[in-house]
Amino acid sequence: MHRRNAAFFAAVLISSAATAAFGQTSPNGVGKPNLQNGRYMYTAGGCASCHAAPASAKCDEPKAADDLKPVGGRCLKTDFGTFYVPNITPDKTVGLGGWTEQDFITSMTQGTSPSGDNLYPAFPYASYQRMKRSDLVDLWAFLKTLEPIASTVPDHDLSFPYNIRSGLSVWKGLYLDGKIFTPDPSKSAQINRGAYLVEGPGHCGECHTPRDTLGGIIGAKKLGGAPDPEGKGFTPNITPDKTGIGSWSEKDISFSLQTGFTPSGDIMGGAMAKVQQNMAKLTKDDRDAIAAYLKSIPPVESQHSKKK
Amino acid sequence: MKRIVIGLLVGCIAAGAALAQDGAIKRRQALMGQNGESAELITKMLKGEVPYDATKVAAAMTAIGGTTDEFITLFPEGTAGTADKKGNDAKPEIWQNKADFAARAMKLKQDSGLAVAAAAGGAQNFLPVFAELGKTCQGCHEKYQFQR
Numbered sequence: 001m002h003r004r005n006a007a008f009f010a011a012v013l014i015s016s017a018a019t020a021a022f023g024q025t026s027p028n029g030v031g032k033p034n035l036q037n038g039r040y041m042y043t044a045g046g047c048a049s050c051h052a053a054p055a056s057a058k059c060d061e062p063k064a065a066d067d068l069k070p071v072g073g074r075c076l077k078t079d080f081g082t083f084y085v086p087n088i089t090p091d092k093t094v095g096l097g098g099w100t101e102q103d104f105i106t107s108m109t110q111g112t113s114p115s116g117d118n119l120y121p122a123f124p125y126a127s128y129q130r131m132k133r134s135d136l137v138d139l140w141a142f143l144k145t146l147e148p149i150a151s152t153v154p155d156h157d158l159s160f161p162y163n164i165r166s167g168l169s170v171w172k173g174l175y176l177d178g179k180i181f182t183p184d185p186s187k188s189a190q191i192n193r194g195a196y197l198v199e200g201p202g203h204c205g206e207c208h209t210p211r212d213t214l215g216g217i218i219g220a221k222k223l224g225g226a227p228d229p230e231g232k233g234f235t236p237n238i239t240p241d242k243t244g245i246g247s248w249s250e251k252d253i254s255f256s257l258q259t260g261f262t263p264s265g266d267i268m269g270g271a272m273a274k275v276q277q278n279m280a281k282l283t284k285d286d287r288d289a290i291a292a293y294l295k296s297i298p299p300v301e302s303q304h305s306k307k308k
Numbered sequence: 309m310k311r312i313v314i315g316l317l318v319g320c321i322a323a324g325a326a327l328a329q330d331g332a333i334k335r336r337q338a339l340m341g342q343n344g345e346s347a348e349l350i351t352k353m354l355k356g357e358v359p360y361d362a363t364k365v366a367a368a369m370t371a372i373g374g375t376t377d378e379f380i381t382l383f384p385e386g387t388a389g390t391a392d393k394k395g396n397d398a399k400p401e402i403w404q405n406k407a408d409f410a411a412r413a414m415k416l417k418q419d420s421g422l423a424v425a426a427a428a429g430g431a432q433n434f435l436p437v438f439a440e441l442g443k444t445c446q447g448c449h450e451k452y453q454f455q456r
Contacts (some may be wrong), residue, residue, distance in 0.1 A: 061451075228455055233391060233454050233455035234455070235455070251355050252355070255351065255354070255355050258439070259351075259354075259435075259438070259439045259442050260439075260442045260443070260445070260446045261347055261350075261351045261442055262351075263348070263351065264344060264348055265343075265344040265345060265346065265347030265348030265349070265350075265351060266344055266347075267347070267442060267445040267446050267449050268446065268449075269446060269449030269450045269453050269455065270449070270450060270453070270454075270455030271455065272455075273446050273447075273449065273450035274450075276446070277443075277446075280439075
């Protein structure tokens with residue numbers, strides 16, 4: 001793996017100092033990462049759902065596997081080509097075993113690997129950059145407790161020009177602002193918690209917000225529904241518009257995240273199935289917070305209406 | 309003359325098959341719609357929007373369990389849907405995994421039976437049983453239905 005240099009160590013020292021100064025390492029107050037919170041973030045982010053092994057016959061279908069073995073290898077077929085989701089177990093050769101905490105934070109917030117390569121935004125770092133540093137530290141500590149599994153993953157198979165990683169610097173310049181989520185003081189603590197979960201770890205907008213031609217999300221249409229990134233349909237509008245979930249109550253939203261059942265008795269299928277199963281593992285307070293936030297955002301009108 | 313008769317016959321058979329296919333699609337959609345209505349009633353009760361009524365819950369669960377045997381017979385060849393969901397949203401994967409599809413329907417029937425038995429236990433106790441049935445619904449929708 002990549003040789004570390006003095007500047008890098010300096011960066012680590014500075015960040016450690018900053019971390020200590022803001023007390024961010026210790027949501028539990030004793031200076032050690034909170035593994036329980038790390039695992040919670042792992043669930044909220046749905047890490048295992050994407051970093052799953054592929055089903056034997058089709059790479060784009062995740063194998064029904066152990067959530068604690070994120071060996072990767074399943075593929076995402078997009079307009080840009082086929083992405084193969086990496087192994088994020090702490091294996092030293094093919095996983096994240098050689099990474100430092102700072103490497104992890106840099107990948108999650110800047111989309112850059114330890115070797116300095118740009119990561120493709122199929123890995124939703126444009127959302128993860130919003131995460132609190134303490135949550136990232138906890139998540140990293142949790143990932144390190146997983147079993148290292150030396151399972152290799154094919155290289156991405158992308159068409160030109162998307163196969164040129166350096167080209168992503170332009171994309172990053174446009175869509176990465178490096179801003180950590182800041183609560184809106186005019187909103188309740190509950191709405192702010194929901195906003196954090198939706199925009200940070202939950203990365204809901206990666207599918208539910210439409211993208212421009214360069215693949216950046218369109219802020220003005222936040223969560224207003226979008227063509228499915230894998231080209232199989234339309235990801236619903238989840239804003240409080242009549243073409244979205246305007247007719248749903250907060251209770252409806254929270255209940256659907258808990259059980260998968262929509263108010264009309266339909267069940268959340270497709271890619272949302274795995275997401276819902278993860279949401280069901282969060283606390284009721286957090287599902288309620290997500291619901292409160294979704295009801296508080298500006299309604300966006302979409303072409304496709306949510307099926308009743 | 310003979311040719312015309314044969315031509316007409318072939319035409320009729322093709323039209324008949326198309327009608328049968330159309331009928332199967334309509335019928336399976338109707339059954340699924342009926343299941344949706346059953347589930348809608350339950351969700352309303354579990355959310356406290358309408359009073360929990362164990363008799364109605366048991367009836368709704370019996371109704372869901374009563375659809376599965378017929379449902380799996382309603383997928384003749386040539387009735388797969390497409391990603392744009394014009395006509396229907398059944399994925400071609402159903403026909404590649406018919407045994408799995410039927411096994412999932414059987415699981416739903418079993419879940420419905422358990423839910424009927426659990427109905428008398430009240431909303432709090434019924435919720436996890438219903439959520440379990442929901443996972444069976446979801447497993448099938450995730451794999452065999454084009455995303456909505």
